[in-house]
Amino acid sequence: MAHEQPVDAAGFDAAVHAESGRLFAVAYSILRDVQEAEDAVQDTMEQAWHSWGALRDPSKRGAWLRQICVRRAIRSRRRLLPRLWLAESGTVQGQPASDPDPDLDRGYRRLTPQQRAVVTLHYEYGYTLDECASLIGCQPGTARSHLARALASLRKELNYG
Amino acid sequence: MGKPEEFDPRLKSYLHRGASTPAPAGFEARIAARARRQRRGWVLQVAAAAALLVLAVGLGIALQRARQSVGVTPTPTPFASPNINPTPTPTPSGPYPLLPPVSLRMISASTGWAAGSGTNRILRTADGGSHWDDAGPRGAQPGNWTTFFLDANNAWVASSLQPGSDTPDFSVHVYRTSDGGKNWNNAGVVAAGQGWPSSVSFVDASHGWLFMNLGGAAGSQGVAFYGTADGGRTWTKLSEADTSGSSGHLPLSCSKGAPVFLNPSTGWLPGSCSAGGGPFFYVTRDGGRTWHNVALGSPAGWGSTCMCEVTSLRFSDARNGVFVLTSYGSAGVPESAVYSTTDGGGSWRPGPSLPAQAYDVFFIDKSHGWTINPKANNSLLSTSDGGQHWSTVGPIPSTQGVTGLQFVTTEIGWASGSEPAGNTLIKTTDGGQTWTTQLSP
Incomplete structure (x- = not known):
C-alpha cells in the first residue's frame, strides 16, 4: 500500500545521517563486505522513505530501521552489474584490513546469511532468540535452528570438537 | 583441538x-544522495506501473468482449498453490500498520488483536478480521512496544526507548485498556536501570509480569522479572539472573525464551544452553521471586546432556500444555519431541517426535495442533x-516466511x-x- 505523503527532505536526510552509521555496522557484521553492507543500508533507506509517514518520530526509527536493514542484509545478492551511481560516483570502497582471526573469519563467511544474522544479533547485540526471529522474519524455533547449526559449523571448522 | 571454553570469547x-x-569515507553523503535520486525514480516507477495497468485493463476488456461475442462461457480457475483468495480492502487508515515486530492474538x-510494534499501531477486529480498527493508545510514549492481549477487553502495552536509543532512559511506560481499546490509561512506569522489555504477560486483570532482557554475551543472557498485582499501576522487581549459583536464583548462563505463567504463582521460563548444557527450563511457584530447574526426562535414544532448547510452551487450559524440546546433534541437525502435561x-x-524441519507447534487442546516446515514452502x-x-495440509502463502500462526478452532486460524x-x-x-489475505502492505 503506497502512500502519498508530503516530502520532508530535510528530516529524512537528518535521519540518514543519524542512523546510517549504526545500520552499516549491523549490515557489515552480517555480510562482512563493505559494498554489500552499503547496498543493504541504501535499500533500507529507500524503504524508509516509502514508509516515512510511520517513521517521523525519531525515537522509534532506530529499531525499525535496524530490522529492515537486517532483512535486507540476509537477502543480499551481489549484483551482477554495478549500479549506475557507482560509475557516477567513481568511488568503490576497499575492504577493511583482514580480520586477525582468519580461521574464524573463513568459517563465519561460510554460514548462511540467516545463520550469520542470528549469531550477530544474539551474541553481539544481545537480542533474545525470539527477538532475533522477529527481526529476521521467521518463527522462534527456526531462529534457534539457525543458531545451533551456525555454532556447530563454527566449532567443527575451528576444531573445537 | 581447541579448549571448548575458549570458543565463546573468541567468537x-x-x-x-x-x-x-x-x-x-563519504558513506553518509552517498546514501543521502542516492535516496534523493531514488525518490524521483519512485515517482517514475509508479507512473510506469499505472500506464501498464491501464494497458492491461484495456486489453482485458477487449478480450472479454471478444469472448462474449462468440458465446464462450468463462470457466472458473482453480486456485494454484499457494492457495490464496483476493485481498479485501484493508480498513485501517494511514501508513500500513503491520510493520514488524508483529504480534497476533485472536481471542x-x-x-482479536494485532499489533505492529514497528509502527506503534494496535488493531482490533470484532468480525473475524474482515475489518480492523485502530485500538491503540493515543499519546503513548513512542518507542519499542511490547504488547499483551489477555481477552477481548484487557490489553497492555509496555513502551521503551531501548534498544536503539542513545539516551540513558531505561524506564518502561505501561499502558492499559479494559474496554477493548476504546480508552487507555498510563498504568505505571517501571524504573528499570538497563535493558528492554522482552515480554509482558498477565494471567488476569491484576497479576502480570514484565520480563526484561538485560543483554546477552556469548552463551549467557541477563534477565530480570518485575511483577504487578494491581493491573500494572505499581511494579516490583522480583528477581534477576546472576552468577551466584544459589538455590532459587536464575543463572546468567544460557539463553532465555519468553516466560509463560499459568496463574499468579506458577510460571515457566524456557530457553537453551550451550553445547552439553542440557535444556533450560525453570519454574517459579511464588510468582517469579525464586526459580528452580525442572529436570526433564529425555526421549528414548537421546543422551542425558544435549545442546537443546525448550520452545513453543503454551497451555490450552489450566491443566493441558505442551512444549517442544529440540536437540541439536554435533552437526547442528535438529531432532524435536513434543512434551505434554495434563496436570497443570x-x-x-x-x-x-516432530516431523523433520518443524520447530514450533500450536495446540488448541491436547489433541489438535499445527506446525510449519519452513524448508518446504512454509508447509502447514x-x-x-x-x-x-502429522498430515500435510498445504503451503501458507508468504514470500519471506511465516512469523506467527494461531488457530481458535480446528478450522479457523490466522497466520502472519x-x-x-x-x-x-x-x-x-x-x-x-x-487462505484469505486480510491485511497486506
Whole structure:
C-alpha cells in the first residue's frame, strides 16, 4: 500500500545521517563486505522513505530501521552489474584490513546469511532468540535452528570438537 | 583441538570487531544522495506501473468482449498453490500498520488483536478480521512496544526507548485498556536501570509480569522479572539472573525464551544452553521471586546432556500444555519431541517426535495442533492425536516466511507472513487448506 505523503527532505536526510552509521555496522557484521553492507543500508533507506509517514518520530526509527536493514542484509545478492551511481560516483570502497582471526573469519563467511544474522544479533547485540526471529522474519524455533547449526559449523571448522 | 571454553570469547571478539568496523569515507553523503535520486525514480516507477495497468485493463476488456461475442462461457480457475483468495480492502487508515515486530492474538473466531510494534499501531477486529480498527493508545510514549492481549477487553502495552536509543532512559511506560481499546490509561512506569522489555504477560486483570532482557554475551543472557498485582499501576522487581549459583536464583548462563505463567504463582521460563548444557527450563511457584530447574526426562535414544532448547510452551487450559524440546546433534541437525502435561505442569512427559524441519507447534487442546516446515514452502502440518501423526495440509502463502500462526478452532486460524514491506495477515476457515489475505502492505 503506497502512500502519498508530503516530502520532508530535510528530516529524512537528518535521519540518514543519524542512523546510517549504526545500520552499516549491523549490515557489515552480517555480510562482512563493505559494498554489500552499503547496498543493504541504501535499500533500507529507500524503504524508509516509502514508509516515512510511520517513521517521523525519531525515537522509534532506530529499531525499525535496524530490522529492515537486517532483512535486507540476509537477502543480499551481489549484483551482477554495478549500479549506475557507482560509475557516477567513481568511488568503490576497499575492504577493511583482514580480520586477525582468519580461521574464524573463513568459517563465519561460510554460514548462511540467516545463520550469520542470528549469531550477530544474539551474541553481539544481545537480542533474545525470539527477538532475533522477529527481526529476521521467521518463527522462534527456526531462529534457534539457525543458531545451533551456525555454532556447530563454527566449532567443527575451528576444531573445537 | 581447541579448549571448548575458549570458543565463546573468541567468537564474541570476532563479532565485536565486525560491529566496530567504521563505514567508509563519504558513506553518509552517498546514501543521502542516492535516496534523493531514488525518490524521483519512485515517482517514475509508479507512473510506469499505472500506464501498464491501464494497458492491461484495456486489453482485458477487449478480450472479454471478444469472448462474449462468440458465446464462450468463462470457466472458473482453480486456485494454484499457494492457495490464496483476493485481498479485501484493508480498513485501517494511514501508513500500513503491520510493520514488524508483529504480534497476533485472536481471542475467538470473531474477536482479536494485532499489533505492529514497528509502527506503534494496535488493531482490533470484532468480525473475524474482515475489518480492523485502530485500538491503540493515543499519546503513548513512542518507542519499542511490547504488547499483551489477555481477552477481548484487557490489553497492555509496555513502551521503551531501548534498544536503539542513545539516551540513558531505561524506564518502561505501561499502558492499559479494559474496554477493548476504546480508552487507555498510563498504568505505571517501571524504573528499570538497563535493558528492554522482552515480554509482558498477565494471567488476569491484576497479576502480570514484565520480563526484561538485560543483554546477552556469548552463551549467557541477563534477565530480570518485575511483577504487578494491581493491573500494572505499581511494579516490583522480583528477581534477576546472576552468577551466584544459589538455590532459587536464575543463572546468567544460557539463553532465555519468553516466560509463560499459568496463574499468579506458577510460571515457566524456557530457553537453551550451550553445547552439553542440557535444556533450560525453570519454574517459579511464588510468582517469579525464586526459580528452580525442572529436570526433564529425555526421549528414548537421546543422551542425558544435549545442546537443546525448550520452545513453543503454551497451555490450552489450566491443566493441558505442551512444549517442544529440540536437540541439536554435533552437526547442528535438529531432532524435536513434543512434551505434554495434563496436570497443570506438575509433570511433563516426552511424547512423539516432530516431523523433520518443524520447530514450533500450536495446540488448541491436547489433541489438535499445527506446525510449519519452513524448508518446504512454509508447509502447514496438522495433528488430531496429540502429535502422534502429522498430515500435510498445504503451503501458507508468504514470500519471506511465516512469523506467527494461531488457530481458535480446528478450522479457523490466522497466520502472519513476512513480506519486504511489512507483515501480511491471512486467515483460513478450512483448517489451512486455503487462505484469505486480510491485511497486506
